[in-house]
Each structure stands twice: as C-alpha cells, then as structure tokens.
Amino acid sequence: MSRLRRLGLAFGSYLLTFAGAQQAGAQAATPARPVIIPGSGVEDGLIKLDVVVTDQSGNPTSGLSLKDFTVLDNGQPAPILSFHAFNGGSAKPYPPAQVILFIDTINLRKDLAQQEREQVEKFLRQNSGRLYQPTSVVGISEAGLWTVNKPSNDGKLLADEVANSGDQHVVHQAVGVGAVSLDRKLDSSGFVVDHPELAALQAMSQIATAERRKPGRKLLLWIGPGCCIGSGKYFKEEGKPSQSLFDMVYWFSTLLREAHMALYSFSVGEADPVLSVRYKDYLEGVKSPRQVYWMNLYKKVLAVQSGGRILPPSVDMVSQINSCILDADAFYMLAIDPSLANQPDEYHDLKVAVSRPGLTARARTGYYDQPYYVDRPNPELRRVTVDELDQILKADLGDHDAALARKLSHLELTERMSTAKLQFWLKIFRGKKTRPALVALADASAFLDPPMADVFPGAVPSESEQQVMISLVSDYLKNTIPKLPNFYANRTTVRYEDTPRFYERGAKIDFEPLHVADSAKVTVLYRNGNEVVDSGTKRKTPEGEGRYLITRGTFGPLLDWVRDAIAVPNSLTLSRSEKGPGGLNAVFRWSMPDEKSPYQVGGCCLPDGDGMFAFQKTSGYIGEIAIDAESGAILRLALKSAGKSTTPTIRSDIMIEYGPVEIGGRRYICPSRSVTLYKVRSVTIVTEWDQAFRTYGPYSTLMSDATFSGYHRFRSDAQMLPGFSPVPDEE
Numbered sequence: 001m002s003r004l005r006r007l008g009l010a011f012g013s014y015l016l017t018f019a020g021a022q023q024a025g026a027q028a029a030t031p032a033r034p035v036i037i038p039g040s041g042v043e044d045g046l047i048k049l050d051v052v053v054t055d056q057s058g059n060p061t062s063g064l065s066l067k068d069f070t071v072l073d074n075g076q077p078a079p080i081l082s083f084h085a086f087n088g089g090s091a092k093p094y095p096p097a098q099v100i101l102f103i104d105t106i107n108l109r110k111d112l113a114q115q116e117r118e119q120v121e122k123f124l125r126q127n128s129g130r131l132y133q134p135t136s137v138v139g140i141s142e143a144g145l146w147t148v149n150k151p152s153n154d155g156k157l158l159a160d161e162v163a164n165s166g167d168q169h170v171v172h173q174a175v176g177v178g179a180v181s182l183d184r185k186l187d188s189s190g191f192v193v194d195h196p197e198l199a200a201l202q203a204m205s206q207i208a209t210a211e212r213r214k215p216g217r218k219l220l221l222w223i224g225p226g227c228c229i230g231s232g233k234y235f236k237e238e239g240k241p242s243q244s245l246f247d248m249v250y251w252f253s254t255l256l257r258e259a260h261m262a263l264y265s266f267s268v269g270e271a272d273p274v275l276s277v278r279y280k281d282y283l284e285g286v287k288s289p290r291q292v293y294w295m296n297l298y299k300k301v302l303a304v305q306s307g308g309r310i311l312p313p314s315v316d317m318v319s320q321i322n323s324c325i326l327d328a329d330a331f332y333m334l335a336i337d338p339s340l341a342n343q344p345d346e347y348h349d350l351k352v353a354v355s356r357p358g359l360t361a362r363a364r365t366g367y368y369d370q371p372y373y374v375d376r377p378n379p380e381l382r383r384v385t386v387d388e389l390d391q392i393l394k395a396d397l398g399d400h401d402a403a404l405a406r407k408l409s410h411l412e413l414t415e416r417m418s419t420a421k422l423q424f425w426l427k428i429f430r431g432k433k434t435r436p437a438l439v440a441l442a443d444a445s446a447f448l449d450p451p452m453a454d455v456f457p458g459a460v461p462s463e464s465e466q467q468v469m470i471s472l473v474s475d476y477l478k479n480t481i482p483k484l485p486n487f488y489a490n491r492t493t494v495r496y497e498d499t500p501r502f503y504e505r506g507a508k509i510d511f512e513p514l515h516v517a518d519s520a521k522v523t524v525l526y527r528n529g530n531e532v533v534d535s536g537t538k539r540k541t542p543e544g545e546g547r548y549l550i551t552r553g554t555f556g557p558l559l560d561w562v563r564d565a566i567a568v569p570n571s572l573t574l575s576r577s578e579k580g581p582g583g584l585n586a587v588f589r590w591s592m593p594d595e596k597s598p599y600q601v602g603g604c605c606l607p608d609g610d611g612m613f614a615f616q617k618t619s620g621y622i623g624e625i626a627i628d629a630e631s632g633a634i635l636r637l638a639l640k641s642a643g644k645s646t647t648p649t650i651r652s653d654i655m656i657e658y659g660p661v662e663i664g665g666r667r668y669i670c671p672s673r674s675v676t677l678y679k680v681r682s683v684t685i686v687t688e689w690d691q692a693f694r695t696y697g698p699y700s701t702l703m704s705d706a707t708f709s710g711y712h713r714f715r716s717d718a719q720m721l722p723g724f725s726p727v728p729d730e731e
Helices: 021-028 110-129 155-163 196-212 243-258 275-282 299-305 317-328 386-395 401-409 419-428 434-444 463-483 557-566
Strands: 005-009 014-017 047-054 069-073 076-078 082-087 098-104 130-141 144-154 218-225 261-268 330-336 346-354 360-362 366-369 382-384 411-413 487-497 515-527 530-533 549-552 573-580 583-592 600-603 615-618 621-628 634-641 649-663 666-688 691-713
Touching (some): 047 346, 069 330, 098 110, 098 196, 110 218, 110 317, 130 155, 130 196, 196 218, 196 299, 196 691, 218 317, 243 261, 243 299, 243 666, 243 691, 261 299, 261 317, 382 386, 386 411, 386 419, 401 411, 401 434, 411 434, 419 434, 434 515, 434 666, 463 557, 463 621, 463 634, 557 583, 557 621, 600 649, 649 691
Parallel strands (some): 014 549, 098 130, 218 261
Antiparallel strands (some): 005 666, 047 330, 069 076, 082 330, 130 144, 583 621, 600 615, 621 634, 634 649, 649 666
C-alpha cells in the first residue's frame, strides 16, 4: 500500500475578463432556474452534511426548517451556512440521488450468493421494473469487480443482466473502475488483499472514487456476507497501529464525505450473533495512529460513520432495500465551515440535533479537519496607519534590506497608501527585497479609504451639484473615451502570492507573506476599442502571464460598468471628496446585486469531476470612482466583489488609476497603474490504493501590480526612398 500522498495543484491560468461586460450583463439579467447540486463545491460551507430525520417508527420526516437543526462540531454549535430540504415531491435535488447496489459474493457459499442475486433481481423487477432513483449494480467476486449496464431507471434491464451474470463471472468491467487484484500486496504491515474483507473494501473504494467525480448524493447498499463468513470475516490479525493505516482511515472518511455517499451494510448468513456487534467498539473516530486498527475500516463501522444504516440478516432483503431508498427522497443538506484545527488530520466529532421531540437525525458522525481549511491570518500581523508606516520607514532608513523587507511583510495598512506616497518611498529605498515588499503593502491597501488627512473637510455638495458632476462623467464616457486613438503601451506586471499551494504529506502549512512570484512585460495595443497583447512577451519565469491573473478591459470596456450604473437613477451616491494629484476629486459609490451584475468571478479548478473543471459565478459588486470635479474625467476606478464568503473564491477585486499621457502630440487620460487581488482555495489530490480524488487545499492570495508606460500612437508611416523610379503601368 502506498502511503497517503497529498499534493497541491496549481491554479492553472485565471482569467478575469471584463471585456464584453455589457453582453455578460444582459445574460445575467435573466437568471436561469436555480439548480441545487449537492457536492458541486460552489455552495456555502466546506463541510456538507446529508441529514435523514426519522420519527419513532424509523420513517423519514420532511417539512422541517433551518431553525429545527443544530450542528455540533466537537460539542460546540457551528453556524449553518446553507440549508436545503428535499421531500421527493415538490422539492427534489438535482441531479437526483443515485442508488448503487453492491453485490458482494466473495468466498460465499453458492446458495447464499444465489440468494443475494435473487433478492436484488426481485427488487429491480418490482413495480413493473420502474425505479424511482437512478440505480446501478456493481459486484465483487473471486473473478474481480464487475458491473451491469449504466445507471438506469429501467429495473427490468438491470435485473436481466444480473440474472445473466452466471456463477460469479464478470459481466463487463465497471466503467472508470479498475479491476481488483486479489493477490496484491498492501504494505509492510503484512496484510494482503487475499483477505476477502480487504478485497471487498478495496472494491468499495474504487466505486466511491469513481462516484466522487459525479455530483449528487449516493446511497451505496453493500449487500454481502454477515459476520464471520466471506468478506464479513473479522480480520484475523488486527495488526499494530501505524501511520499508514491511519492514513487509510483518513482517506476513507474524507472520500465518503466528498463523494456525498452514505453506506448501508446488509448481512447475509450471519454466523456468530455475539461477534456481529463487535463493530460498536470502533465507532468513535480515530484521532491518532496510536488508536487505529483494521476494525476501524469494517463495513459496519463505515456505515454508521457515513450516516447510513446497518441492516440485520433477513430473508426479505427487498423490504430492507426499499426502506433504505426512502432516504434518497426525504433528506436535508446542511453546510458548515470547519472550525480551526491546530494540527493536520485533526478529527472532529459531528452531531446533528433536531429540536422537535420524537425525531432523530442521522448524518455523518465526524470529519478530519486541516489547519488550512480556515483562512488563517498572519500570526505576527501588525496593523498600522500610513503615518505610522512613515515613522517606521524613517526610523529604519539604515536597516539591512532583508531585515526591513521582513518587517514590512508583517504589516498591514488600515488606510490606502497613495501612489505618490509609494513613489516617494521607492525613490529612497533601493533594496531588491524592500522595494517589492513596499509595493505589496501599498497594493494590498488599494481598496481601502484614504487617510483622513487626504479627505477634504469642506461642505458636502448639494444634490444638484452632485447631479452636475454625474452628468459630466456621463459626457466624459460618451464623448471622450470613444475618441481615444489607436495606440500601444508597455505593461509591466509583477505578480505576488502568499501561502504555497504545493506541500508534502503531514507538512505544516505556515503563513507566508505576499512575495514576488513572477513578472512579465508586454506591449498592449488598443485599436478600435479592443485590447490586443503582443505575443512577444518578456518574462522572468517560463509560466509568465499564463500562470496567474489576466485582466482585460483596462483601457475602456470596464468603464462601461460606470455608464450602466449612471443609467439607473439615484444609483451613484457621493462618498467623500479627497485630494488627488491634480486637485480635488469627488468620490462616488454604487452597488450592483448578483442578479443584475456582469461581474464574473472564477478560476481553475473545482475539485469535482477530474479536477479540471473551471468554475465561474456571477457576483454582485461595489463600485467606486474618483472623478475630476471640474471635467468629469475618471481618475480612479475600483470594483470589489460583493458575493458571500464562498468556496472556492472569497475575493476578486480590481483597481485602476488613470492619469494624463501624451499620445501623438495630444493629451489623453489613460491607465497608469492597476492592482488585481484574488483569493481562492487551491485543489489537493488525496491518494490511497492507487485511487485518487480531489478536495480543497489551502487558501492562497494572488495579486498583480501593473504599470503602464511608453504610450505611442499606432499608425503606419509612408517614406519616400531616393533613387527609386516607378515603373509605368502596362496595359
């Protein structure tokens, strides 16, 4: 058995596209029918729980609301971030819950194996073969892992294939599921897969791994031998506690949770009723390698911990299967965020309580928490004002470059540092480490309000005066921006990141301050309102521009959002008046709700599927413009995503500063600097038994600082060459 490996995946390229904002806004204006996809990874809350509530007779109960539930994480109430109720009628999950019938006949007497298949067939053929849930049939025998057809609501079709499966022969290999090798070595602890209970467990792991790639809730009904026979045997040797075995317990717990899979354990031919209840001694979560035994992976233990059920031996398994499938119709989906973990693989007990008397909730009983599941701040962080930063820099003029850069990395501004102030300090400090640390500190403050010293304390303009300013802005957007000439400019981009996204198993994920990760210099051509980036990019790393943030629309299309906001009466409100490079600036703000917003936040990738699906979500935003009060020219634009704190993106903001530049002998207002700030979870691969699935990794902050220079008019020039004689045209 290979040790558990967890490797962070890179984000790939993230495209923050603002060009074509009006078209995106038109699409967003007509929201599609809301679709609830359990396990999609985009809903609030990282820990999602499928909860079945039953009455005293064991029947599922619907009609409860959020206020009826309490989730206890290690005994402490956890805020419920999202809540969905499904009743099988008017409220159904999409996609519908899937039922997987797992027929286990390893080392089972022929008559008992036949009994399993006959009961499954009988279930599939009832109601004229009409199945209410998509159902698939998978089995494990001495010949290996097999399946029949694809998930279907046609019970007759599935039953016919089960009937034709013969005496433990492979029907056809499960799609996306590898064969089980019954003589495969596990690890140095001495266990091999020829133990029937481990062969069946490995088969279940392959099924669950394949299902992790699909959204929605799954019910895995493990129809197999009871205690002491076939794969229902207890492990002959429990073995010594080990890290590798603990890794496997962690892996199975996380896999079943991520796959939204509840396990239902059936028992055929129970041989020892006394030993059959031994599993109850292992239901508590394993908190360390010192506590782990193979019995922690017994199917009955996994069934209880996954929120499923244990079915006693019965000659009428059809009724038992029907009772389990009721859980696919009436259930509740709750989501919480993990509490703060102090160490890797920290086990947390979970309990879902229902306030109404006589009702019992059944759900996952615990999860393994990670320190990086929570967005951990810098433990050495010190928050300072711009004036306090000035005092620190003045006092540290003689400090060593590395020491000063390290000190700056643990500071955070509480107000915005102006570009003029940043340029002042960059002229003084020339150190290779101090300069990028200063830029990172200033850029991180780009979305804050300025110091009070930069806010004009005069009287607030009247409503009519404000409307005059807004009219000037409208005229500026209508008459000035469209008249920009075709030009090109140099864009120098420095990209920063903080917490690393690659790490080894068991490594402690420590906070890292923002630091330079990449830089690139490109030529941007603005022609007929469109931006084109020259392919001859100069970069310091091979990944260059394709690795991190790409922002488009800086030279014009982003300003369309301001025009859209002005078109809505009374949407812009005066926030303040502040000092700008050329005099007094008026600052206006507006907000845009999700349903009307063209703001698309997204990136790569979701852990669902093969981990290669990019995500994209419409987010409301808060906009802010600083304008020249006399001309209406926009000198600063900031857009901050206003969505909820969701997985995987929690922040996606952009700020652009504009200033006068000369192009072809005339002065225009063009971008001089932009800052893009993006915070997102990475994706992690979790591997065991050569089976891998993806889950969320640490949060990471990506930031890009772009400066624009070298503006030139784009036009073709004609030149007369001396000594050239034109050839007369021929008839």
